[in-house]
Amino acid sequence: MIRKTNRTQLVEQVASQIEKLIEAGYWTVGEKIPPEMELVDKFDVSRNTLREAIRALVHAGLLETRQGSGTIVRSANSLGAALRRYIKKTALLETLDVRLALENQAAQLAAEHRSETDLLTLEECIKNCRKAVKNHNREKFIASDIRFHQTVVQSSKNQLLIDLYEPMVEIIYTFVEDLMAMDVPFKYEEELHLELFAAIQSHDKNAAAAYVDSYMEVLRKDVVEMMED
Amino acid sequence: MIRKTNRTQLVEQVASQIEKLIEAGYWTVGEKIPPEMELVDKFDVSRNTLREAIRALVHAGLLETRQGSGTIVRSANSLGAALRRYIKKTALLETLDVRLALENQAAQLAAEHRSETDLLTLEECIKNCRKAVKNHNREKFIASDIRFHQTVVQSSKNQLLIDLYEPMVEIIYTFVEDLMAMDVPFKYEEELHLELFAAIQSHDKNAAAAYVDSYMEVLRKDVVEMMED
DNA sequence: ATGTACCAATCATCCTACAACTTTTAAAGG
DNA sequence: CCTTTAAAAGTTGTAGGATGATTGGTACAT
Numbered sequence: 001m002i003r004k005t006n007r008t009q010l011v012e013q014v015a016s017q018i019e020k021l022i023e024a025g026y027w028t029v030g031e032k033i034p035p036e037m038e039l040v041d042k043f044d045v046s047r048n049t050l051r052e053a054i055r056a057l058v059h060a061g062l063l064e065t066r067q068g069s070g071t072i073v074r075s076a077n078s079l080g081a082a083l084r085r086y087i088k089k090t091a092l093l094e095t096l097d098v099r100l101a102l103e104n105q106a107a108q109l110a111a112e113h114r115s116e117t118d119l120l121t122l123e124e125c126i127k128n129c130r131k132a133v134k135n136h137n138r139e140k141f142i143a144s145d146i147r148f149h150q151t152v153v154q155s156s157k158n159q160l161l162i163d164l165y166e167p168m169v170e171i172i173y174t175f176v177e178d179l180m181a182m183d184v185p186f187k188y189e190e191e192l193h194l195e196l197f198a199a200i201q202s203h204d205k206n207a208a209a210a211y212v213d214s215y216m217e218v219l220r221k222d223v224v225e226m227m228e229d
Numbered sequence: 230m231i232r233k234t235n236r237t238q239l240v241e242q243v244a245s246q247i248e249k250l251i252e253a254g255y256w257t258v259g260e261k262i263p264p265e266m267e268l269v270d271k272f273d274v275s276r277n278t279l280r281e282a283i284r285a286l287v288h289a290g291l292l293e294t295r296q297g298s299g300t301i302v303r304s305a306n307s308l309g310a311a312l313r314r315y316i317k318k319t320a321l322l323e324t325l326d327v328r329l330a331l332e333n334q335a336a337q338l339a340a341e342h343r344s345e346t347d348l349l350t351l352e353e354c355i356k357n358c359r360k361a362v363k364n365h366n367r368e369k370f371i372a373s374d375i376r377f378h379q380t381v382v383q384s385s386k387n388q389l390l391i392d393l394y395e396p397m398v399e400i401i402y403t404f405v406e407d408l409m410a411m412d413v414p415f416k417y418e419e420e421l422h423l424e425l426f427a428a429i430q431s432h433d434k435n436a437a438a439a440y441v442d443s444y445m446e447v448l449r450k451d452v453v454e455m456m457e458d
Numbered sequence: 459a460t461g462t463a464c465c466a467a468t469c470a471t472c473c474t475a476c477a478a479c480t481t482t483t484a485a486a487g488g
Numbered sequence: 489c490c491t492t493t494a495a496a497a498g499t500t501g502t503a504g505g506a507t508g509a510t511t512g513g514t515a516c517a518t
Contacts (some may be wrong), residue, residue: 010502011284035468046503048277051469055240055281056288060311067469068511082289082311087389094387097334101390105330158323160316161330164393239471264499275472280500296500297479 014043014053022062022076032070033063061085080167087171095172096223100216102165103149107208109156111200118155119201125151126193133188141188146173148193152212155200189218243272243282251291251305261299262292290314309396316400324401325452329445331394332378336437338385340429347384348430354380355422362417370417375402377422381441384429405452418447 018033027033034042040050054071057063061081064074075081087095110118125148132141146169153165192215199207247262256262263271269279283300286292290310293303304310316324339347354377361370375398382394421444428436 012288015288037468048280048504049502051277052281052284052501054469056285059241059244059285060288065469066511067509068467070468070511079311079315082308086308086392090389094389097338097385097387098331098389098393101330101334102327104334105326109326156326158326160319160323160327163315164327266499277473278471281470283500294500295480297498298481299499 010045010049011052014045014050015056018053018057019062022073027073029073029076032072035070077163079163083167084171092175092223095168096220099168099172102161103153104209104212106153106156106161107212108205109158110152111203111205111208113157114155114200118151121151122148122197126197129188129193130190142173239274239278240281243274243279244285247282247286248291251302256302258302258305261301264299306392308392312396313400321404324397325449328397328401331390332382333438333441335382335385335390336425336441337434338387339381340432340434340437342386343384343429347380350380351377351426355426358417358422359419371402
């Protein structure tokens with residue numbers, strides 16, 4: 001049997017090393033990485049090779065280059081960038097269905113694996129939602145609502161689930177924000193949050209899944225309504 | 230409000246055009262795309278610019294370059310490639326949970342949207358599974374089993390779901406194949422297939438979801454068992 | 459203090475050259 | 489004629505240099 005030569009290419013080696021440095025937090029998100037010439041010295045490759053590596057990571061969404069200014073770290077997770085790019089081309093309702101699938105499963109896992117800290121965070125989110133409603137602060141309400149759901153998913157302790165969910169929710173809400181007219185009165189079904197919280201707290205998988213389903217049904221109805229305008 | 234200049238860069242333009250040509254099927258998977266110099270003429274950019282675009286798509290998993298030979302199309306879906314790369318670094322059991330989430334939702338949607346053709350394909354898969362078991366052909370059984378589940382997901386008619394599911398199942402089974410000893414007798418719980426089929430046929434969302442859950446529980450138990458060896 | 463012009467840093471694009479590898483072609487030997 | 493071998497052509501990989509475009513800061517004049 002002939003084995004493929006498979007000698008790793010220089011460009012991929014450099015890209016992989018940069019990726020690792022980002023994932024390891026050596027260069028943090030938002031930070032500027034050294035200019036091309038320094039990296040050329042650091043990795044001891046030609047400028048072309050280095051640029052191809054950088055470009056691959058830019059396309060993947062990890063980096064962002066700004067002519068004249070430099071290159072900054074845009075994200076530490078390439079899957080999110082791929083999802084974002086993909087979802088832009090997909091129907092919003094399809095994305096909602098997938099989100100439901102992920103959050104439903106996440107809630108069940110959260111009922112198993114949630115920590116005490118998770119519960120505290122969830123309670124705080126509920127409090128913030130209530131406060132935002134009282135002050136008619138829609139922006140803050142949405143932020144707290146998102147944080148609540150993201151905390152549920154994070155409580156699942158499943159990293160793949162978390163990384164898939166975050167960009168999805170982000171995109172759904174940017175969609176929704178565009179659609180939302182500021183004069184539409186918004187209602188807060190606090191019971192759903194409270195009951196989901198209770199289910200997760202008491203390790204009740206089935207109840208948690210059921211409340212996610214109810215919540216998503218409401219959201220879907222709202223979205224469909226908004227899209228009709 | 231100041232809007233970002235955001236003038237699209239040449240490299241990204243070229244990458245985007247190539248991506249579109251692949252997605253549109255102008256260059257099919259496995260096919261060789263024209264050599265660099267021809268593409269340089271076609272897109273009217275320098276070789277460096279073209280190479281950076283190609284490299285971005287190679288890193289994303291859409292293309293594969295072979296020095297001395299040429300560049301071939303590796304996949305038509307960049308999300309799948311990103312997922313494959315990601316999942317390699319993730320625990321198998323996490324992937325199983327996400328697969329369960331997706332397939333559960335897919336089964337519910339399939340119960341709504343399945344076509345008559347979908348039902349025929351499902352029946353054929355079940356038949357092939359039964360035949361493979363009779364002939365003790367493990368390879369064929371797995372192939373037919375995978376096809377059954379993929380057909381369920383495709384019946385959901387949700388493209389995002391389909392594109393997320395396919396690479397996931399692929400990876401799970403390559404994992405499982407490595408683990409499976411050929412002498413372990415394999416059992417076929419045909420009832421699960423038949424009952425899931427019946428639920429989808431009769432538009433019974435809840436039953437479909439329940440049978441996916443049962444199936445996944447069995448699979449998870451098998452995987453855990455195998456991993457202990 | 460403010461606005462303008464200039465300068466330096468940085469990325470974007472282009473060009474040429476050669477190396478490494480693969481495929482095809484042609485030649486040589488049987 | 490067929491097989492083996494060697495040369496040639498084709499293709500991607502890497503290197504280095506040159507110029508343009510954009511940004512951010514500095515110094516100067518007002």
